[in-house]
Amino acid sequence: MRVVARIDELGAADLDRFHFLRDFPTDYFEARERFCESAKAIGAKLFRYPIAVDQSLSIDVATLDTNASRQRLVVSSGVHGVEGPLGSAIQLSMMRMLLQEELPSDLGYTLIHAVNPFGYAHHRRWNEENVDLNRNFKCSSNTYSGCPAGYKDFESVLNPRTAPSRLEPFRVKAFWNIALHGVQAIKEAVATGQYEFPQGLFYGGQAECFSSRVIRENLRNWLSESNEVVHLDVHTGLGRFADYRLLLEYPADAPAATWFRDLFGRPIVEDGGSHPTSYDARGTFGRWAMSHLASLDYRFATVEVGTHPIVRVLAALRAENRAHHYGTPRSDVEWARQELRECFCPASPKWRRKVLNDQLEVVQRCAQHLKQGIGNRSEAVGSC
Numbered sequence: 001m002r003v004v005a006r007i008d009e010l011g012a013a014d015l016d017r018f019h020f021l022r023d024f025p026t027d028y029f030e031a032r033e034r035f036c037e038s039a040k041a042i043g044a045k046l047f048r049y050p051i052a053v054d055q056s057l058s059i060d061v062a063t064l065d066t067n068a069s070r071q072r073l074v075v076s077s078g079v080h081g082v083e084g085p086l087g088s089a090i091q092l093s094m095m096r097m098l099l100q101e102e103l104p105s106d107l108g109y110t111l112i113h114a115v116n117p118f119g120y121a122h123h124r125r126w127n128e129e130n131v132d133l134n135r136n137f138k139c140s141s142n143t144y145s146g147c148p149a150g151y152k153d154f155e156s157v158l159n160p161r162t163a164p165s166r167l168e169p170f171r172v173k174a175f176w177n178i179a180l181h182g183v184q185a186i187k188e189a190v191a192t193g194q195y196e197f198p199q200g201l202f203y204g205g206q207a208e209c210f211s212s213r214v215i216r217e218n219l220r221n222w223l224s225e226s227n228e229v230v231h232l233d234v235h236t237g238l239g240r241f242a243d244y245r246l247l248l249e250y251p252a253d254a255p256a257a258t259w260f261r262d263l264f265g266r267p268i269v270e271d272g273g274s275h276p277t278s279y280d281a282r283g284t285f286g287r288w289a290m291s292h293l294a295s296l297d298y299r300f301a302t303v304e305v306g307t308h309p310i311v312r313v314l315a316a317l318r319a320e321n322r323a324h325h326y327g328t329p330r331s332d333v334e335w336a337r338q339e340l341r342e343c344f345c346p347a348s349p350k351w352r353r354k355v356l357n358d359q360l361e362v363v364q365r366c367a368q369h370l371k372q373g374i375g376n377r378s379e380a381v382g383s384c
Ligand SMILES: [Zn+2]
Pocket: 080, 083, 235, 236
């Protein structure tokens, strides 16, 4: 087995070099360099897809195949760029675990690093076109148009055409609206995706973006011969501080939902029938992937790791978006960028330690059960 052979070849000093993998990378470039270095160390194949507007930024993919890897674990990071550091830390730690034989070596692995490299590098949730990629994965029957009525009601409050100011009472207004309408109604009105305000929050674009196209054109190849696949797509910023949920976009009685629930139980697993944390977004990666790969047993879960309260996170997204579009060299907007980073990857060592440990346990448990074979094929999950 290739991984074991590689460990035999490495001396103690080499293994020491990989201790840094336990930590969160400080920025996109460091994350990518470590990702590629680690992928080479485990003997993975590497693929690179530079983005058109800046060739120094890229989606990077590592695939590790075994002789009979019918089962495969896929972990993707940075669909929402600024959320990338936790996903990177998980991927780097997984490669260290493979070197140390703490993950099964008879599975295939596909690690997709920085689905949104522009957002990761520039500490934005959105990509180079201000698009929320998790609203941009569309099947052919869908069009890039429309906007929830609730979003239109809030649009002028969400997207003022001015640089942000620390003195605005946005949080007070947001609390008032939540008290009036309920937090779920606000999430569904605001965050499910809109296709009419290109500079606004949660904009899904007018066409398929570069990242979505790269995924569409290559995902099948990155899976090699595997036909039983579990995919964890790592996100942060939604839910209670340092807590996590696995959000599924299929009904509670689908075999894949049962599989995840048997492993993690409720309330960790939120399926299509129970979603206190999630909301029914349009154009998501998960729904698209399961529809696109319907000939495989493809089980997708969005991992959501909680950070700060939702009103603070929303205020940070709003302020950073205004800073990006309307900030000038003279306007004081750096605070908005720093606040966004804190909201999606808190500096707290306690948060970092707990969430990374939790997610490595999730990965280990999925890998252990996956290698036994999924057994029964997942049923149709509906079109995206
Ligand atoms: Zn996200």
